[in-house]
Amino acid sequence: MGSYIETELIINHKDTELRLGLPGSEDNQQSCNGSIVRSNKRSFSSETTSVEHESICKSNNVSSDTSNSSTTNNDHDHDQDTIQPKKVQVVGWPPIRSFRKNSLQQKKVEDGCGMYVKVSMAGAPYLRKIDLKVYKSYSELLIALENLFKCTFGEYSEREGYNGSECAPTYEDKDGDWMLVGDVPWNMFISSCKRLKIVKGSEAKGLACL
Amino acid sequence: MNYFPDEVIEHVFDYVVSHSDRNSLSLVCKSWYRIERFTRQRVFIGNCYSISPERLVERFPDLKSLTLKGKPHFADFSLVPHGWGGFVYPWIEALAKNKVGLEELRLKRMVVSDESLELLSRSFMNFKSLVLVSCEGFTTDGLAAVAANCRSLRELDLQENEVEDHKGQWLSCFPENCTSLVSLNFACLKGEINIGALERLVARSPNLKSLRLNRSVPVDALQRILMRAPQLMDLGIGSFFHDLNSDAYAKLKTTILKCTSITSLSGFLEIMDCIGDKGLGVVASTCKDLQELRVFPSAPFGNQGAVTEKGLVAISMGCRKLHSLLYFCHQMTNAALITVAKNCPNFIRFRLCILDATKPDPDTMQPLDEGFGAIVQSCKRLRRLSLSGQLTDQVFLYIGMYAEQLEMLSIAFAGESDKGMLYVLNGCKKLRKLEIRDCPFGDTALLTNIGKYETMRSLWMSSCEVTVGACKTLAKKMPSLNVEIFGEGEQADCYVEDGQRVEKMYLYRTVAGKREDAPEYVWTL
Numbered sequence: 001m002g003s004y005i006e007t008e009l010i011i012n013h014k015d016t017e018l019r020l021g022l023p024g025s026e027d028n029q030q031s032c033n034g035s036i037v038r039s040n041k042r043s044f045s046s047e048t049t050s051v052e053h054e055s056i057c058k059s060n061n062v063s064s065d066t067s068n069s070s071t072t073n074n075d076h077d078h079d080q081d082t083i084q085p086k087k088v089q090v091v092g093w094p095p096i097r098s099f100r101k102n103s104l105q106q107k108k109v110e111d112g113c114g115m116y117v118k119v120s121m122a123g124a125p126y127l128r129k130i131d132l133k134v135y136k137s138y139s140e141l142l143i144a145l146e147n148l149f150k151c152t153f154g155e156y157s158e159r160e161g162y163n164g165s166e167c168a169p170t171y172e173d174k175d176g177d178w179m180l181v182g183d184v185p186w187n188m189f190i191s192s193c194k195r196l197k198i199v200k201g202s203e204a205k206g207l208a209c210l
Numbered sequence: 211m212n213y214f215p216d217e218v219i220e221h222v223f224d225y226v227v228s229h230s231d232r233n234s235l236s237l238v239c240k241s242w243y244r245i246e247r248f249t250r251q252r253v254f255i256g257n258c259y260s261i262s263p264e265r266l267v268e269r270f271p272d273l274k275s276l277t278l279k280g281k282p283h284f285a286d287f288s289l290v291p292h293g294w295g296g297f298v299y300p301w302i303e304a305l306a307k308n309k310v311g312l313e314e315l316r317l318k319r320m321v322v323s324d325e326s327l328e329l330l331s332r333s334f335m336n337f338k339s340l341v342l343v344s345c346e347g348f349t350t351d352g353l354a355a356v357a358a359n360c361r362s363l364r365e366l367d368l369q370e371n372e373v374e375d376h377k378g379q380w381l382s383c384f385p386e387n388c389t390s391l392v393s394l395n396f397a398c399l400k401g402e403i404n405i406g407a408l409e410r411l412v413a414r415s416p417n418l419k420s421l422r423l424n425r426s427v428p429v430d431a432l433q434r435i436l437m438r439a440p441q442l443m444d445l446g447i448g449s450f451f452h453d454l455n456s457d458a459y460a461k462l463k464t465t466i467l468k469c470t471s472i473t474s475l476s477g478f479l480e481i482m483d484c485i486g487d488k489g490l491g492v493v494a495s496t497c498k499d500l501q502e503l504r505v506f507p508s509a510p511f512g513n514q515g516a517v518t519e520k521g522l523v524a525i526s527m528g529c530r531k532l533h534s535l536l537y538f539c540h541q542m543t544n545a546a547l548i549t550v551a552k553n554c555p556n557f558i559r560f561r562l563c564i565l566d567a568t569k570p571d572p573d574t575m576q577p578l579d580e581g582f583g584a585i586v587q588s589c590k591r592l593r594r595l596s597l598s599g600q601l602t603d604q605v606f607l608y609i610g611m612y613a614e615q616l617e618m619l620s621i622a623f624a625g626e627s628d629k630g631m632l633y634v635l636n637g638c639k640k641l642r643k644l645e646i647r648d649c650p651f652g653d654t655a656l657l658t659n660i661g662k663y664e665t666m667r668s669l670w671m672s673s674c675e676v677t678v679g680a681c682k683t684l685a686k687k688m689p690s691l692n693v694e695i696f697g698e699g700e701q702a703d704c705y706v707e708d709g710q711r712v713e714k715m716y717l718y719r720t721v722a723g724k725r726e727d728a729p730e731y732v733w734t735l
Binding site: 090091092093094095096097098099100 | 288
């Protein structure tokens with residue numbers, strides 16, 4: 001038996017969830033036509049979507065995850081203007097042995113891959129990257145950001161954001177929205193933060209007034 | 211040839227080794243059948259319910275090696291409810307009762323109890339090799355029995371099994387005079403093992419060529435073990451390295467490099483996380499001899515390292531010897547698949563899993579029919595194919611037309627009509643296993659070419675459009691098949707109406723008739 005290399009590479013991907021979304025939904029990664037079973041019935045009404053969603057739920061023991069920004073129920077599908085991509089977990093998809101899934105998840109907890117996100121600030125000549133896993137709390141993160149970009153954030157309060165400061169830290173979450181850093185629990189922030197942006201001056205005040 | 215004495219024919223048969231060839235020999239004439247069955251040493255049973263243990267022992271009394279597979283493949287993805295079947299005990303019992311000189315047992319997707327392992331360990335004096343892949347139902351107590359009682363054990367290979375850890379000292383159960391080990395793999399065990407016992411075992415096993423450890427073995431112990439086994443050829447570690455700059459890792463690296471006989475490593479490459487398309491490009495440019503590649507998705511961590519069609523194209527350009535691929539990715543394009551088909555016409559196994567199961571080609575918004583069509587047309591030796599992405603009936607037309615060597619096909623969330631499934635059933639002459647989930651194939655697809663099922667090992671259909679009535683019709687017309695239908699843990703008699711859709715159907719050819727060990731929720735029609 002000569003030289004033989006069996007390579008198993010673990011790669012990152014955004015998530016293992018199938019999403020139901022009507023065509024034209026803003027999430028460009030999930031272009032699924034809203035039907036897991038009948039993938040080629042492109043012309044369907046929102047009514048079909050909710051019916052199919054229900055039958056998928058029944059037949060596949062699916063549990064729906066409500067997206068965190070709004071209530072997600074079947075009635076929403078009837079409103080074409082407020083398209084909410086539904087996160088639906090399908091049994092047995094993606095097809096990975098549970099044994100391997102468990103060891104991959106364990107790996108997620110243990111490994112030192114790091115969670116690097118880009119940090120930008122208007123006016124800065126280039127972006128930076130920081131490893132979110134290094135920090136255990138918002139205060140640690142903010143101090144690090146302040147040092148990195150030589151700015152100050154001021155005191156955070158739920159009501160007024162970063163009051164009295166020239167800058168405010170914001171982040172883009174999984175849904176693509178720009179949020180003020182500090183509103184949600186740290187762990188939730190870690191798992192939903194895609195990138196950071198430090199906004200200055202009037203932008204900062206604008207956010208704080210929301 | 212019939213004028214030769216039996217001994218001469220037996221001698222010739224010794225050179226005929228492959229299962230299919232031996233099967234062919236037995237069909238030539240009655241005397242060849244007789245000679246073949248008494249000289250047969252290795253038997254492979256792809257579906258443990260296709261024949262009874264008694265019949266096996268009766269026909270092949272001189273059996274030395276048995277391979278058995280149990281549950282359907284989709285059991286790996288939690289689609290088969292617990293308790294469905296695949297118990298090995300009746301097989302071991304039958305072999306023991308008939309005093310078969312069993313030396314090797316290889317099981318895949320079977321339920322193995324501690325009792326079976328104990329019976330195994332006590333019944334066969336010359337037992338040498340136990341290989342368990344994706345099995346469940348046993349604990350470290352069962353392993354202890356094997357270690358303690360199998361005096362001539364050469365191989366204990368545990369791959370991806372669900373083993374309950376009873377915190378015993380199973381490794382210490384290998385007696386001091388056991389020096390015959392050639393291969394030991396316990397990577398799938400989750401618990402701690404006695405490091406001292408492991409070191410002593412390795413030290414007294416001069417023939418040890420393959421060693422795969424689990425995560426509980428620390429780096430320094432691994433190093434000591436390697437020093438005692440310079441003849442090792444295959445090494446697997448369970449630990450994941452957090453810090454590539456640590457002293458421990460550096461020491462380990464030097465020790466491994468000193469083991470000049472090692473030709474294969476596993477477990478190390480899992481540290482290559484966040485590799486992405488770029489990383490695959492590096493693999494493509496350095497691993498020119500790569501033959502098998504598996505790229506798995508890991509848990510989400512931001513946008514890093516998403517693998518797409520670009521990585522696959524890079525691999526196809528650099529690794530021309532690639533013949534087996536399992537590739538999870540975010541997206542795939544027809545153009546990429548066409549390129550891959552051109553670059554790598556030697557694929558034997560091609561399994562593509564796009565995480566969004568019905569995603570079309572993102573560049574053209576077209577289904578991936580043409581891409582997979584190119585794969586089956588170009589890869590004339592393709593034996594196994596898994597599809598994903600948006601697919602119409604057209605892809606099945608291509609598969610039926612071109613995939614002449616295809617033996618196993620996995621389909622999910624694909625197709626438009628019964629025609630799709632029929633293209634495959636009518637076209638793929640060598641098809642043995644067909645597994646389908648969440649496709650719009652119904653009764654017409656199921657019933658149009660029923661003779662085909664006798665030429666196949668099994669058919670799985672779940673969340674399709676097949677009805678109870680059609681399954682009943684099929685079962686009635688084909689007594690040589692077992693047609694099992696079941697839902698998700700529901701009682702079998704919930705299927706009252708013929709027009710009702712069947713949640714899960716599994717059919718397989720058999721000479722053993724309806725099985726006796728089916729749980730309540732399985733209805734064999």
